[in-house]
């Protein structure tokens with residue numbers, strides 16, 4: 178029997194001077210964003226609280242890692258909440274693997290082809306990676322050219338072998354025809370583009386020969402006389418011939434004739450990413466072995482942790498986690514909530530590393546897919562730097578707008594503090610004027626007027642408690658809840674998070 182999860186189940190009672198305020202599963206699936214300067218208590222204060230409450234409530238989830246100590250922190254959280262049996266760690270030397278190409282090939286979404294499915298995954302990761310390095314992801318020319326290269330490489334692989342592997346994709350991209358390719362060199366290279374291309378050609382030819390055998394004498398003669406008719410028959414009964422034609426056109430006309438500079442930029446975007454995948458430990462964990470774990474395991478309460486912390490594995494650690502996240506998000510969105518309503522969490526400390534271009538879109542539907550996001554980052558400029566491109570201001574603001582609860586810890590970042598202060602809003606404050614005249618006519622007056630002012634001024638954020646023994650393990654944070662009020666009717670409150678349970 179399916180476990181029932183009531184959206185009104187209370188997960189946290191935020192204490193405040195006026196009593197408590199409830200944070201329910203419904204609030205959890207509207208998303209949480211935590212900001213705070215270095216050492217302000219994000220991870221050990223509020224982050225830990227949400228992690229433990231979600232574990233205690235039986236959520237499944239995906240945990241990203243940026244720092245090396247996060248795996249141990251999660252083992253502790255799981256122990257404390259009796260969930261250690263549900264924790265699956267994907268890590269070098271561990272028993273688990275996830276083969277993304279195999280998974281995506283068997284996981285068609287709606288009507289879209291396997292190629293389209295895989296292209297979406299690859300281009301999202303490559304673009305996220307380029308955005309982070311201030312690349313060209315906003316330029317429609319590069320985007321389209323890169324998409325076309327990924328598309329045609331994958332289709333060629335599918336036509337030749339019926340499936341794609343990272344090695345084949347890499348070999349095709351590295352040996353695709355160039356303007357001045359030496360034909361002898363090509364002949365000697367059996368792993369090269371021409372080898373795969375010949376194999377695809379043979380498969381397509383075989384399909385056409387079979388079709389010709391099956392056509393009646395009348396149909397055959399009509400095909401010979403009427404090119405349009407023959408093309409129509411081919412399109413209907415041997416669709417790979419059309420695909421092969423367009424692959425041929427792409428590699429031998431469009432791609433081959435690109436200027437060297439343009440071509441090398443596109444080629445490096447794709448091959449650079451594939452190259453990173455081909456190296457261990459990522460290759461063994463995500464490309465070569467059969468999957469022992471899939472995103473859907475979260476529906477039965479599994480907690481998947483990818484232990485390839487960005488601080489240790491750098492670009493490839495980030496790429497692979499963004500890729501897993503994107504595949505995971507799509508899998509979570511496909512779920513039928515009526516059949517399985519278990520909430521799942523997406524937990525990312527140092528979340529700026531794991532952002533991609535569709536995040537705002539996914540976040541907007543996370544509530545209905547019961548995805549409880551917890552993103553933790555130092556400040557808003559972190560997001561600008563990683564959600565790069567021309568519209569970063571708009572992208573970041575709209576993304577933050579999709580997260581229902583925001584927590585602001587001690588911070589010295591002016592932009593984040595100003596954002597927090599603006600979000601909390603303004604109120605009419607008493608403005609007392611005192612006047613005193615000393616002279617002939619002695620008079621002393623006091624008049625009260627009201628002035629619209631920030632309820633919490635940006636200058637108040639740097640001084641909050643940041644935990645540790647000196648602060649009695651107390652971490653302060655302003656909690657702002659969109660459309661939800663605390664007991665006194667306001668949408669924000671200063672809360673104390675404890676690093677240690679007393």
Ligand SMILES: Nc1ncnc2c1ncn2[C@@H]1O[C@H](COP(=O)(O)OP(=O)(O)OP(=O)(O)O)[C@@H](O)[C@H]1O
Nearest residue numbers: 213214215216217218219220221222643644645676
């Ligand atoms: N379990 C703990 N018990 C007591 N103090 C702790 C604990 N964990 C961290 N601290 C201390 O509390 C403070 C806040 O630490 P924490 O790691 O939560 O900050 P953070 O906001 O996540 O910082 P960063 O941006 O560096 O990740 C630090 O001074 C840290 O040394």
Ligand SMILES: [Mg+2]
Nearest residue numbers: 219220221526
């Ligand atoms: Mg931290």
